Amino acid sequence: MRFVIISGVSGAGKSQVVKYLEDLGYFCVDxxxxxxxxxxxxxxxxxxxSIDKVALVxxxxxxxxxxxxxxxxxxxNEAGFAYELLFLEASDExxxxxxxxxxxxxxxxxxxxxxxxxxxxxxxxQEIKDRADHVIDTSNLTTRQLKDxxxxxxxxxxxxxxxxxxxxxxxxxxxxxxxxxxxxDVRFIPxxxxxxxxxxxxxxxxxxxxxxxxxxxxxxxxxxxxxxxxFLIPNYIKEGKSQLVIGIGCTGGRHRSVAxxxxxxxxxxxxxxxxxxxxRDIEKDGRGxxx
Numbered sequence: 005m006r007f008v009i010i011s012g013v014s015g016a017g018k019s020q021v022v023k024y025l026e027d028l029g030y031f032c033v034d035x036x037x038x039x040x041x042x043x044x045x046x047x048x049x050x051x052x053x054s055i056d057k058v059a060l061v062x063x064x065x066x067x068x069x070x071x072x073x074x075x076x077x078x079x080x081n082e083a084g085f086a087y088e089l090l091f092l093e094a095s096d097e098x099x100x101x102x103x104x105x106x107x108x109x110x111x112x113x114x115x116x117x118x119x120x121x122x123x124x125x126x127x128x129x130q131e132i133k134d135r136a137d138h139v140i141d142t143s144n145l146t147t148r149q150l151k152d153x154x155x156x157x158x159x160x161x162x163x164x165x166x167x168x169x170x171x172x173x174x175x176x177x178x179x180x181x182x183x184x185x186x187x188x189d190v191r192f193i194p195x196x197x198x199x200x201x202x203x204x205x206x207x208x209x210x211x212x213x214x215x216x217x218x219x220x221x222x223x224x225x226x227x228x229x230x231x232x233x234x235f236l237i238p239n240y241i242k243e244g245k246s247q248l249v250i251g252i253g254c255t256g257g258r259h260r261s262v263a264x265x266x267x268x269x270x271x272x273x274x275x276x277x278x279x280x281x282x283x284r285d286i287e288k289d290g291r292g293x294x295x
Contacts, residue, residue: 005049007085008059011132012092013125014111015099017142017150018061024154027246030057037069038062041076045085064125065111091136096122098143167241169272169279170249173265175257178285184251193221196259206286207262216263230271257285
């Protein structure tokens, strides 16, 4: 199990780093009392869901509980759990600017000057910084550069595309999913619904798949769609997009969209993309009710 503890000065980007680690499949917990570190690691190691990547944020918000961090780390070592300590840093000038932009008060100076809170926080966290395995100064990093840095350190050497592709198949009669980035209408393809032997089947059935996928229009559509996605995906990644939601719709969401959605899913998997699929309306009948 890879166990990462995140700390650092307030305003240096800890919340953003948590989002990036979640994109990498880490189970993330914010502001865990340090005394619970050994017990939490034990629970994760014994989980039936095979939690193998964990990230915890521990900082000055814990108040007096922060004093338990080093005893907690020692207990982790004694229990046989390896860990990495990531510390996020930024200059006083940048931190003050960020606080002014967000109009938030510093946790150690809720009614006073931000700079006093920053200095006190640095004093409290100095030993944690000294013992950190990774120290990242975010003063001059863009969000994209910070993301690249986190992926470089914590992706465990795996090829991570930097974007998760979600395919949603649906029926237009039930409405377009509101979270779609791209929507493709496949109602131009002949409809198996009007073939009596296929009417009550879905796009998961082999006969329906053959009917839909062997259509010349489908073959041309898939070739053009994949070509376009292979152009778009790296450009979305370049701009920092971490999730792409693709909607594929037909009339009822049971036949054409399902068969084509599964095909696109498999084609993207073959190209080493991170992709998931949801057939939203596959269980609905022709009247819109769920069977």
